[in-house]
Amino acid sequence: MLGLPNLLSLLRIALIPFLVYCLADTGPVSSLLAAGIFFIASLTDYFDGYLARRQGHLTLLGTFLDPLADKLIVMAALVMLAAGDRWPRVPAWMVIIIIGREIAVTGLRSMAAGEGLVLPAEQLGKYKTVFQMCALHGLLIHYQYGYIDFHLAGMYFLWIALALGVWSGIDYHTKVARYLMAKQHSDTASFSEQSHHINV
Numbered sequence: 001m002l003g004l005p006n007l008l009s010l011l012r013i014a015l016i017p018f019l020v021y022c023l024a025d026t027g028p029v030s031s032l033l034a035a036g037i038f039f040i041a042s043l044t045d046y047f048d049g050y051l052a053r054r055q056g057h058l059t060l061l062g063t064f065l066d067p068l069a070d071k072l073i074v075m076a077a078l079v080m081l082a083a084g085d086r087w088p089r090v091p092a093w094m095v096i097i098i099i100g101r102e103i104a105v106t107g108l109r110s111m112a113a114g115e116g117l118v119l120p121a122e123q124l125g126k127y128k129t130v131f132q133m134c135a136l137h138g139l140l141i142h143y144q145y146g147y148i149d150f151h152l153a154g155m156y157f158l159w160i161a162l163a164l165g166v167w168s169g170i171d172y173h174t175k176v177a178r179y180l181m182a183k184q185h186s187d188t189a190s191f192s193e194q195s196h197h198i199n200v
Contacts, residue, residue, distance in 0.1 A: 006061055008048035012041045012069040016076050023080040028143045031086075034077075035140040041073050042133055071102055074136065081139050088151060090139060094162055098132075101169045112176050124168035131161035 015037050022034035048066060078098060081090040105125075138154025 005048040005052040006065055008044040009065040009069040012044045012073055015041050016073050020076055020080055023084055026086045031140060031142045035137055038077060038136060038140055045070060075099055077136050086142055098162060098165060101165045105169055105172055108172055108176055122168055124164055124171060128161050128164035128168055131157050131164060135161050
């Protein structure tokens, strides 16, 4: 059985076409619908992790599906915000850096896992996620309501998320590089010691 947490992750992926469809329209109603869809997706992200931990239902499929669903819906939203017809758009270079950071960190985690190093989520990465979620909700709403310019507010949050994302990405790479260098040094020392015993 898939289990409820994995079903919630699949629901998050299933919401992506509806999000893209709403963002293809530039009107305020479609923008609110897109923000609502993204909010529902954010709730499923919280509850699938909460339920998996509470039920002790941590599966290999879940560890794959949960981050995949997160990245897919965030990337879909960012690409549509940068390439859509609404003005002002999110700068494409910011989207490229954010998506590139996600791909690089994901690849780094896989490489580190292959070397026996598990990279837990750092506080910087968690802060980045919070600011990024706030930014995307504002950017999806887009229009001004009352005294709040949601696009402008979203851009402020996105700038902070971008800075934290780059910072945490560099931090991840530095830690893995240090671990691999230490491991290589240890392996070299061990090999030299074995060679010495053989020669003796």
